[in-house]
Amino acid sequence: MGLSKDQIAQRIAQELSDGWYVNLGIGIPTLVANHIPQGVNVEFQSENGILGMGPFPFEGEEDADLINAGKQTITAMPGASFFSSELSFAMIRGQHVQLTVLGAMEVSDNGDIANWKIPGRMVKGMGGAMDLVASAENIIVAMQHTNRAGESKLLTNCSLPLTGVQCVKKIVTDLAVLEVDPERGFVLLERAPGVTIDEIRSKTAGRLVVEGNIPEMQL
Amino acid sequence: MGLSKDQIAQRIAQELSDGWYVNLGIGIPTLVANHIPQGVNVEFQSENGILGMGPFPFEGEEDADLINAGKQTITAMPGASFFSSELSFAMIRGQHVQLTVLGAMEVSDNGDIANWKIPGRMVKGMGGAMDLVASAENIIVAMQHTNRAGESKLLTNCSLPLTGVQCVKKIVTDLAVLEVDPERGFVLLERAPGVTIDEIRSKTAGRLVVEGNIPEMQL
Amino acid sequence: MSTTKYISKVVPDATAALEGLEDNMTMMFGGFGLCGIPENSISAIREKGTTGITCISNNAGIDDFGLGLLLHTRQIKKMIASYVGENDEFERQMLSGELEVELIPQGTLAERCRAAGAGVPAFYTPAGYGTEVAKGKEMRVFNGKPHILEHAFEAPFAFVKAWKGDKAGNLIFKGTARNFNPMMAMAGKITVAEVEELVEVGQLEPNSIHIPGIFVQRIFQGVDYEKRIEQRTVRAKSE
Amino acid sequence: MSTTKYISKVVPDATAALEGLEDNMTMMFGGFGLCGIPENSISAIREKGTTGITCISNNAGIDDFGLGLLLHTRQIKKMIASYVGENDEFERQMLSGELEVELIPQGTLAERCRAAGAGVPAFYTPAGYGTEVAKGKEMRVFNGKPHILEHAFEAPFAFVKAWKGDKAGNLIFKGTARNFNPMMAMAGKITVAEVEELVEVGQLEPNSIHIPGIFVQRIFQGVDYEKRIEQRTVRAKSE
Numbered sequence: 001m002g003l004s005k006d007q008i009a010q011r012i013a014q015e016l017s018d019g020w021y022v023n024l025g026i027g028i029p030t031l032v033a034n035h036i037p038q039g040v041n042v043e044f045q046s047e048n049g050i051l052g053m054g055p056f057p058f059e060g061e062e063d064a065d066l067i068n069a070g071k072q073t074i075t076a077m078p079g080a081s082f083f084s085s086e087l088s089f090a091m092i093r094g095q096h097v098q099l100t101v102l103g104a105m106e107v108s109d110n111g112d113i114a115n116w117k118i119p120g121r122m123v124k125g126m127g128g129a130m131d132l133v134a135s136a137e138n139i140i141v142a143m144q145h146t147n148r149a150g151e152s153k154l155l156t157n158c159s160l161p162l163t164g165v166q167c168v169k170k171i172v173t174d175l176a177v178l179e180v181d182p183e184r185g186f187v188l189l190e191r192a193p194g195v196t197i198d199e200i201r202s203k204t205a206g207r208l209v210v211e212g213n214i215p216e217m218q219l
Numbered sequence: 220m221g222l223s224k225d226q227i228a229q230r231i232a233q234e235l236s237d238g239w240y241v242n243l244g245i246g247i248p249t250l251v252a253n254h255i256p257q258g259v260n261v262e263f264q265s266e267n268g269i270l271g272m273g274p275f276p277f278e279g280e281e282d283a284d285l286i287n288a289g290k291q292t293i294t295a296m297p298g299a300s301f302f303s304s305e306l307s308f309a310m311i312r313g314q315h316v317q318l319t320v321l322g323a324m325e326v327s328d329n330g331d332i333a334n335w336k337i338p339g340r341m342v343k344g345m346g347g348a349m350d351l352v353a354s355a356e357n358i359i360v361a362m363q364h365t366n367r368a369g370e371s372k373l374l375t376n377c378s379l380p381l382t383g384v385q386c387v388k389k390i391v392t393d394l395a396v397l398e399v400d401p402e403r404g405f406v407l408l409e410r411a412p413g414v415t416i417d418e419i420r421s422k423t424a425g426r427l428v429v430e431g432n433i434p435e436m437q438l
Numbered sequence: 439m440s441t442t443k444y445i446s447k448v449v450p451d452a453t454a455a456l457e458g459l460e461d462n463m464t465m466m467f468g469g470f471g472l473c474g475i476p477e478n479s480i481s482a483i484r485e486k487g488t489t490g491i492t493c494i495s496n497n498a499g500i501d502d503f504g505l506g507l508l509l510h511t512r513q514i515k516k517m518i519a520s521y522v523g524e525n526d527e528f529e530r531q532m533l534s535g536e537l538e539v540e541l542i543p544q545g546t547l548a549e550r551c552r553a554a555g556a557g558v559p560a561f562y563t564p565a566g567y568g569t570e571v572a573k574g575k576e577m578r579v580f581n582g583k584p585h586i587l588e589h590a591f592e593a594p595f596a597f598v599k600a601w602k603g604d605k606a607g608n609l610i611f612k613g614t615a616r617n618f619n620p621m622m623a624m625a626g627k628i629t630v631a632e633v634e635e636l637v638e639v640g641q642l643e644p645n646s647i648h649i650p651g652i653f654v655q656r657i658f659q660g661v662d663y664e665k666r667i668e669q670r671t672v673r674a675k676s677e
Numbered sequence: 678m679s680t681t682k683y684i685s686k687v688v689p690d691a692t693a694a695l696e697g698l699e700d701n702m703t704m705m706f707g708g709f710g711l712c713g714i715p716e717n718s719i720s721a722i723r724e725k726g727t728t729g730i731t732c733i734s735n736n737a738g739i740d741d742f743g744l745g746l747l748l749h750t751r752q753i754k755k756m757i758a759s760y761v762g763e764n765d766e767f768e769r770q771m772l773s774g775e776l777e778v779e780l781i782p783q784g785t786l787a788e789r790c791r792a793a794g795a796g797v798p799a800f801y802t803p804a805g806y807g808t809e810v811a812k813g814k815e816m817r818v819f820n821g822k823p824h825i826l827e828h829a830f831e832a833p834f835a836f837v838k839a840w841k842g843d844k845a846g847n848l849i850f851k852g853t854a855r856n857f858n859p860m861m862a863m864a865g866k867i868t869v870a871e872v873e874e875l876v877e878v879g880q881l882e883p884n885s886i887h888i889p890g891i892f893v894q895r896i897f898q899g900v901d902y903e904k905r906i907e908q909r910t911v912r913a914k915s916e
Contacts, residue, residue, distance in 0.1 A: 089549065
């Protein structure tokens with residue numbers, strides 16, 4: 001079974017704290033914005049130059065001059081601000097953004113991440129991901145536990161070119177919530193409803209730490 | 220005899236080219252703004268954050284939020300812009316300002332300048348002068364040829380702590396216009412009306428190059 | 439730095455703004471995706487047929503718009519960008535080796551543009567440490583964290599697009615169309631600004647100017663803006 | 678970085694904004710001369726009696742206003758500034774050795790503030806090369822020109838003054854009162870902004886905001902601004 005993409009986003013949304021500034025990557029991370037817990041106010045930063053990003057516009061109200069980092073048309077919330085890429089990455093490198101959520105192709109058990117290149121096959125570029133992972137104090141990776149071939153994406157060492165080293169703090173997959181302890185590996189915190197520790201173990205290629213009772217996620 | 224402060228400024232104003240952005244230091248340089256030749260449009264930059272600085276305000280129209288680098292109340296010309304100190308010095312270090320005019324206590328014959336400190340006596344600080352002289356491609360020094368004690372301010376080596384090295388391109392004093400050739404020294408270009416080459420020579424401690432006929436300044 | 443007369447910054451159109459543009463030059467292009475790109479300048483460069491271009495731009499346009507137009511005509515020799523994922527022709531030329539590509543972290547790209555304009559020749563950043571981006575670069579630890587040394591770009595020409603501009607070159611951008619345009623305006627030795635609305639000197643609020651005219655050497659009233667949307671995403675009115 | 682709630686950034690006054698301020702801290706103060714200085718915060722720090730302050734500020738105020746108030750009460754241990762020429766008490770304390778002073782080129786001061794806020798630990802600048810400012814600093818030649826390495830500041834507190842601000846911390850400055858305030862707002866671990874006019878979220882134009890709220894941890898409606906003019910210079914109406 002495991003979580004749907006939307007449920008992964010929902011679980012990550014539980015990590016948000018009131019008052020945080022948050023950068024959401026393309027894909028599952030974008031869905032996090034749909035699940036903000038009640039009473040929690042966060043502002044979304046998009047690295048192309050907006051703070052206070054709102055939902056997609058109503059049909060017919062799209063503005064070509066108002067997009068997010070995924071090039072999607074968006075809206076601006078009250079209190080939003082626009083700025084240059086230079087100031088945007090000043091916010092990111094300067095650690096003013098409290099949480100970064102992004103996808104990954106691979107994560108290693110010491111926190112390395114690979115998500116920008118498959119040599120000879122996919123060469124889209126790193127965009128802002130390298131700046132984000134090198135600077136953010138709090139990085140959550142949102143991804144499937146395994147790739148399309150069924151192979152684990154949680155490895156001892158990444159096989160793909162790295163985006164950043166020893167930076168991932170937490171991972172939420174369709175199967176589990178894990179914390180990265182660079183010394184010990186992936187520390188299992190929660191299981192997806194109905195998913196067994198054995199299944200998680202069998203699909204985690206890197207070091208997995210299972211201590212005590214592992215609760216099911218509450219969604 | 221020699222020039223008055225206002226005449227020094229007037230002579231420097233002849234160096235302006237149409238379309239230049241110009242930074243004027245405190246003292247004689249400030250007076251340059253009163254002598255812009257007809258048909259020449261320049262914009263004045265003040266390093267505290269304005270481009271398009273205008274004349275002093277009319278009495279009663281002073282604005283505490285609108286000053287120049289000398290902390291004097293000023294006005295803004297049409298087309299002016301305000302900006303942060305960071306962007307202001309980006310303009311200066313990035314060589315977007317075509318001319319810097321500033322005062323000096325001493326200049327050496329290879330273009331070093333000292334104008335910010337007399338050890339044990341005057342410790343006002345360098346303000347923006349070190350950034351200006353280190354970056355400007357075109358620096359004119361406006362000063363008296365000699366100090367109050369009658370000693371030359373045009374030296375072989377500066378005796379005071381330096382503001383910048385090998386940066387001064389031209390000097391306009393009450394007695395002369397000189398170009399700095401780091402290899403040869405102060406090259407005499409023009410004499411103030413009625414001032415002899417001998418007088419200039421006697422009041423110039425550094426190497427002085429006198430070649431050919433030296434015309435009088437035209438004011 | 440050229441001693442451009444600010445009173446004659448205004449040129450009639452994009453074609454006139456290209457004076458001095460030659461083959462094998464490095465050029466910056468503002469914009470993020472298709473948002474805020476200098477559409478008129480790109481078209482004029484295509485018409486002029488300038489080749490061997492080294493492009494510094496966050497993205498490479500799409501197949502039939504933006505810098506994709508110059509890729510299609512093989513006018514671009516090298517692309518320096520952070521993300522090039524929307525362009526099949528780009529990928530084809532890159533994989534076949536026809537096109538040189540240098541991929542750079544987006545924040546480093548932005549900062550290297552700013553550094554160029556701000557007279558900062560080099561700076562340290564943590565972005566890319568431990569990755570192939572760091573190869574051959576100086577590494578240094580500050581506050582216990584490794585950083586790499588990055589250098590300012592050099593760009594004889596920069597092409598930017600603004601919302602409003604005045605004849606002294608002052609620029610105001612709109613929304614997220616600001617993106618890379620301000621830093622590239624700062625960085626260009628000759629910066630060409632095309633604007634949706636060119637106004638007289640004095641008509642822009644001095645307190646609201648994003649890029650002062652000192653950074654702009656040529657400016658013109660742009661025409662026929664398509665402002666194409668790359669990913670049209672909407673929600674239903676009922677939501 | 679603290680995880681400040683943006684909905685509770687508003688504090689009632691300067692005194693409340695000083696929570697956590699302790700003796701022997703480094704603090705930044707915006708302003709150029711007396712223009713754009715955080716008057717309310719300076720008064721509150723004087724009242725609180727915080728001592729051993731290391732001040733990062735372009736200037737040191739005058740004898741009876743601005744940071745001069747904190748010099749008078751000997752609350753300042755060290756001054757990091759670019760120009761301190763308007764203050765007799767300052768000069769007296771410095772020459773007598775009571776006050777530590779570090780003079781820094783103005784552009785370097787500005788850039789070190791920005792670097793602190795922008796996560797750039799160090800950068801190269803030509804300013805000060807060959808002078809006593811360069812003593813003990815790394816020198817490196819770029820493009821044939823010598824530069825020195827300068828480091829980002831660190832500041833647990835920054836005090837800035839804006840013209841308008843909203844309750845989310847977005848700031849707009851006025852005229853040349855902007856000066857060092859934006860970079861210092863970026864640099865402060867806790868940035869306290871006092872504003873002449875505090876408005877509701879949504880009342881500021883998103884395109885005209887100089888400093889986004891992400892850089893501001895506390896904000897309050899300032900009171901009783903004197904806005905003293907240091908050098909009142911005027912011309913006669915007849916001119």
